Amino acid sequence: SNLNWASFAEELAPVATISEPVLVKKRSRDFFWYSPILNSQLRRSFGDLVALPKTPEEMAHCLSVAYAHDAPIVLRGGGTGNYGQAVPLDGGLIIETTAMNRILDIGDGYVTAEAGANIEEINAALHAKGWELAIFPSTQDIATIGGFIAGGSSGIGSVAQGMLRDPGNIISLKAMSVEDTPKLRLFEGQDVNQIHHAWGLNGVITEVTLRTVPHQKWIGCMATFDSYPKAYGAGYALACAPDIHRKLVSTVDARICAYFPRLADHLRPGKHLMTSLVPVEDMDAYRALIAEQGGTVDLAMSETELKAAKLPHVFEFAYNHTTLQVLKADRSATYLQVGCPTPPDPAAITDLGPKLGDDVWQHHEFALLDGQIVSFDLPIVWYSTEDRLHEIEATYEANGFPVYDAHVCMVEGGGLKNADYRHLAWKKRMDPKGLLNSGKSLEWENVKHKTPEEIEAMIPE
Numbered sequence: 001s002n003l004n005w006a007s008f009a010e011e012l013a014p015v016a017t018i019s020e021p022v023l024v025k026k027r028s029r030d031f032f033w034y035s036p037i038l039n040s041q042l043r044r045s046f047g048d049l050v051a052l053p054k055t056p057e058e059m060a061h062c063l064s065v066a067y068a069h070d071a072p073i074v075l076r077g078g079g080t081g082n083y084g085q086a087v088p089l090d091g092g093l094i095i096e097t098t099a100m101n102r103i104l105d106i107g108d109g110y111v112t113a114e115a116g117a118n119i120e121e122i123n124a125a126l127h128a129k130g131w132e133l134a135i136f137p138s139t140q141d142i143a144t145i146g147g148f149i150a151g152g153s154s155g156i157g158s159v160a161q162g163m164l165r166d167p168g169n170i171i172s173l174k175a176m177s178v179e180d181t182p183k184l185r186l187f188e189g190q191d192v193n194q195i196h197h198a199w200g201l202n203g204v205i206t207e208v209t210l211r212t213v214p215h216q217k218w219i220g221c222m223a224t225f226d227s228y229p230k231a232y233g234a235g236y237a238l239a240c241a242p243d244i245h246r247k248l249v250s251t252v253d254a255r256i257c258a259y260f261p262r263l264a265d266h267l268r269p270g271k272h273l274m275t276s277l278v279p280v281e282d283m284d285a286y287r288a289l290i291a292e293q294g295g296t297v298d299l300a301m302s303e304t305e306l307k308a309a310k311l312p313h314v315f316e317f318a319y320n321h322t323t324l325q326v327l328k329a330d331r332s333a334t335y336l337q338v339g340c341p342t343p344p345d346p347a348a349i350t351d352l353g354p355k356l357g358d359d360v361w362q363h364h365e366f367a368l369l370d371g372q373i374v375s376f377d378l379p380i381v382w383y384s385t386e387d388r389l390h391e392i393e394a395t396y397e398a399n400g401f402p403v404y405d406a407h408v409c410m411v412e413g414g415g416l417k418n419a420d421y422r423h424l425a426w427k428k429r430m431d432p433k434g435l436l437n438s439g440k441s442l443e444w445e446n447v448k449h450k451t452p453e454e455i456e457a458m459i460p461e
């Protein structure tokens, strides 16, 4: 962008800024490199300047200065998104939230924190008072709570508590507009979904209040099975078990486990894995379930025991961490995001396996969706060409497994298949110049001259 960034930085004072190109470039990236397609599209997209506001007042000042200069703005938390959500497509100002990180209030069943608060630190503060987040991402050690609410959808806890968007999981949030004098609005109840999962396109989240649940002494469990469908069947049984309070149920093909060197001394080699979090009181019921399903419990350790054994959290072998473990060894791997027929059925998985081919290794997460246990597949794909990737997607779709494209950086492309006109109407109210995360919504270009009410009229019945 042809703005004078040195004088822009002066106008931002007293807000701290970073202008060294190497450091700005580092903060212009997220985990888009999981996708060879996004990697070639985004690896040369960089911002011009980074601002690090410490308070909502400093945030408002950043937004007001950017508004005055028509400068594109990208919000950044921990930068762990997978679709280039935090990559500036048009250069401009990157606002990193990590200095605006206070935990404001912990009460019965809720926590209120500023958007830049680190999720692990929130959980640690909650544990000290007997609580924990109902849902958190496997990236908790790096990710911010605002980034999770703006970019995420589910995570550890979703098998019991559902999706973030479900009533009560996000209790409220505050979002700021990009105007001469930015306004702060409170969204409560189901209205949080006006802003949640819009990738920071339609407002700057400054504060969130999330549901918490009583803290339990979790045992990280890993059980192994002779076939993948058996592991999957056991995963479904555990996800549905009425007497076991599980917080995570995840299954991976044995070929993926070969990429978990830190678990080599703990797991039976060549076997298919189910990873879960089970409260210590329910371990007898868990062990009985695994035996009944024909599996073996290879590892069962508390968080303290895992630390002593120099092992990571077990959830670092689940969700998109599974893919990361493989990518650490071999950058030619990538992944897909695929829905599965409901109810989960091992026979459908057995049937699909050979149709997919040897370059696709399955990995499933179990979650509660609209009151039912469902599974979704985050397979490892050994990437050869874009055509082959699309052929694999077509095989999934033809067999009744809907694909959510993980290889596009448009908000309409992946998790949300269609344009979200609620989000776009709020974008018009909160960001009338279209500066926030510019270029990430295809449909915005078509509606940006309409009024918010006209955009809302486009919401399908």
Ligand code: FAD
Binding pocket: 030, 031, 074, 075, 076, 077, 078, 079, 080, 081, 082, 085, 086, 097, 115, 116, 136, 137, 138, 139, 142, 143, 144, 145, 146, 147, 148, 149, 150, 151, 152, 153, 154, 155, 156, 199, 200, 201, 203, 204, 205, 206, 319, 320, 321, 324, 437
């Ligand atoms: P960022 O990547 O910094 O930002 C994400 C998006 O939110 C961007 O569009 C950014 O512009 C916007 N944003 C950030 N802060 C704000 C703000 N204050 N206001 C408005 N917009 C903002 N996701 C899950 O949902 N569940 C998982 O279990 C999960 N596991 C993952 C595992 C790995 C290994 C990786 C790489 C990713 C995973 N993800 C998962 C995706 C991602 O980590 C999560 O969405 C994460 O919580 C994002 O937080 P962040 O602070 O890193 O956000």
